[in-house]
Amino acid sequence: MREEIRRAFSPLHASQSTLEEVLKMAETKKEPQNITPKKIVRTVLIAAVLTAALLTLTAFTVDYVLNHREIFFFDSLEALTQQQSEDHPDAAASYAVPGTAEESKDVETPSEYVSRAMEQGLLENETLLSQKEGDYSRDGWERQVIRSSEDSFYGNVVTEYRTAGDYAQKMVVEDLLDWDLTFLAEKMTPMDGGQIAVLCRSEKDGQLLWVKTHLGYIPREGSRFSLSYEYNTFFDSGEDPEYILNSSYDRSEVFVTQDNVEVLIQEYDGQIWCSAVNRYKTVSIYATGCTFEEMKDILNQLDLRTVLI
């Protein structure tokens, strides 16, 4: 069996251009470009980091629908790739293909994500200079680890990692976010050790560079609910459109919440994905054991407009 399996796998080789691509990326400090919508948006702003004026951008009226992303649905792969080729002639065609519920059981759980983040940090190109335990205790958040690092992309940064005790009651980031999360804990069981908030600031001037929160819950026995919020001053997540092949999902829909936020909801094999984007801020959800209508009800209660403005 061993020899047979070796012979079966032997014809598999990495693409010939792999090494060349990696050396190019190392020179320009880029990541692989030709893939997911989230990863495609790795264009570094040449202009300065967002000013406080942009952070406090507010709408003139709440009547307009909040969304900063185009979403296209296609019934055929041909139509999708044709549109993509016209929009991005230099990029490889790509579209979403979800995994099955069975395959998704191997996905890192929120508590595994939290363990990994607290142990190794989340910066991918980091040289850790120092680490210490902090003392943060408010709104349900308890443990805090502060890492001082040199990152090849962000420069010298101080990254603060907070984990929740029983559960996160509120997510507060000065000038950015004041998000009441208690209704989720009332609706579902917070995942033990599965809630984290990470804030990354420039060491030079304390400027907030990015924020990530990841909150795990258990709606009912055997099901999962993960809520993520991301804010990154370098990447405008709304820049690139979403191209969706209808047949890849059981159901896809653009839902507008009661507070006028556009959310992409997709369902496949008992799993639901949601995403709402407004320029540098994204809210995304992954859930199992939840119906489309239950998800819409949750989205209506999440106060997304306040979070994404």
Place this chain on the structure above:
Amino acid sequence: MLKKEQFVQLAQQYMDTIFRLAFSYLKSRPDADDVTQTVLLRLYQSDKDFQSDCHLKHWLIRVTINECKKYWRSPWRRAEDLSDYINSLTFEGPRENDLLEAVLALDTKYRIIIYLYYYEGYTVEEIAELLKLPQGTVGTRLKRARERLRKNLSEEAST
């Protein structure tokens, strides 16, 4: 950070290992290529002091598995017709083609163990450490993977 010449040599030595593992996980050539690039870039930029080739390979496998798991987190993956890709490969004989398809038809948790055990030659204990699983779980999954492979291959032969 490695010197360029050092990195090129290591990349050429290990890139197929990374690719095959990522492909076993993701069943997509473009995704496996992307993960391979990500892992190699991390190697190039790493300041880790590897004590041996074995230590380095162990690290590469762990990083590859973590990158593949991150890939699975969202549905935003590219698709390519798997059978088109497999049909484009050159095997020594038709049995190898059937065997690769049979392995890829297994659940992810079985595919990875089959690859690490039979292709990379890791022991159950080493696989348990790599995947952060109990040894008993690895042993059971290996046994079940073999049973399912035999079943898949005998069903294939009878059609």
